[in-house]
Amino acid sequence: MSTNPHHRRHHPEDIESAPRIRAAETLFSRANQFLAAVWNASDIGMCMTPGCSECGALEFRRALATLDGLSPDAPLTTPIALLPEAPGPLAVALATVDFGLLRLTPRWYDALDIALFYVRDRGELRFVLDEWVRRDAVPTRVLDLVLFRHVRYGFPDARLTDLWIDACLDAAASTGDECLVESLILTCPERVGADPRAFRAAMEAATHSACVRAIVGRLGECA
Numbered sequence: 001m002s003t004n005p006h007h008r009r010h011h012p013e014d015i016e017s018a019p020r021i022r023a024a025e026t027l028f029s030r031a032n033q034f035l036a037a038v039w040n041a042s043d044i045g046m047c048m049t050p051g052c053s054e055c056g057a058l059e060f061r062r063a064l065a066t067l068d069g070l071s072p073d074a075p076l077t078t079p080i081a082l083l084p085e086a087p088g089p090l091a092v093a094l095a096t097v098d099f100g101l102l103r104l105t106p107r108w109y110d111a112l113d114i115a116l117f118y119v120r121d122r123g124e125l126r127f128v129l130d131e132w133v134r135r136d137a138v139p140t141r142v143l144d145l146v147l148f149r150h151v152r153y154g155f156p157d158a159r160l161t162d163l164w165i166d167a168c169l170d171a172a173a174s175t176g177d178e179c180l181v182e183s184l185i186l187t188c189p190e191r192v193g194a195d196p197r198a199f200r201a202a203m204e205a206a207t208h209s210a211c212v213r214a215i216v217g218r219l220g221e222c223a
Helices: 018-027 033-043 059-066 088-095 108-121 125-132 140-149 158-176 179-186 189-194 194-206 212-222
Strands: none
Touching: 018 140, 033 059, 033 088, 059 108, 059 189, 059 212, 088 108, 088 125, 108 125, 108 140, 108 158, 125 140, 125 189, 140 179, 158 179, 158 189, 179 189, 179 194, 179 212, 189 194, 189 212, 194 212
């Protein structure tokens, strides 16, 4: 994943086609509180740009906090002593989200990025990823987002870090996705070098991706 937090806004999987898919929002998405919050934010024009230099996506972050039961004027940063013992509604909604429906929502990638940081700050990222890593399939963009923004820094813990990296290595080997390969090399070059299938995917990606070529030296002697 590029260090530019907005570099995938126009990825083919993220292209918005609201008139064509709007029925999905009405029929299915409202069953999940996170998806409903994203649709509502889009409908009323909330900013959902992570790290927005003008507003910090504050209105959307407050909407997520309200979904979790916080009052509109409550601080968005919760003191450790006040963190919930059980996962809140947003964490539960994220843990159970249908990825197919998620990718039909407007600005889903940016909205998910903001939501994951929110649950991480509340100590609930472990709950969400523990559910996701058990699934048979997680979209490559979601694997990459979590790897680059959270797992590479050791969040939420060592056990889930290893499990998530394993899932990313398998996905990179089977899809050859250049962005995921790039993130893996930046995160754990030794794991890529030790995995024959992932290593081959990295070498193949390096032949036609300047970004991967620029960092493939991190694989050391294996490269």
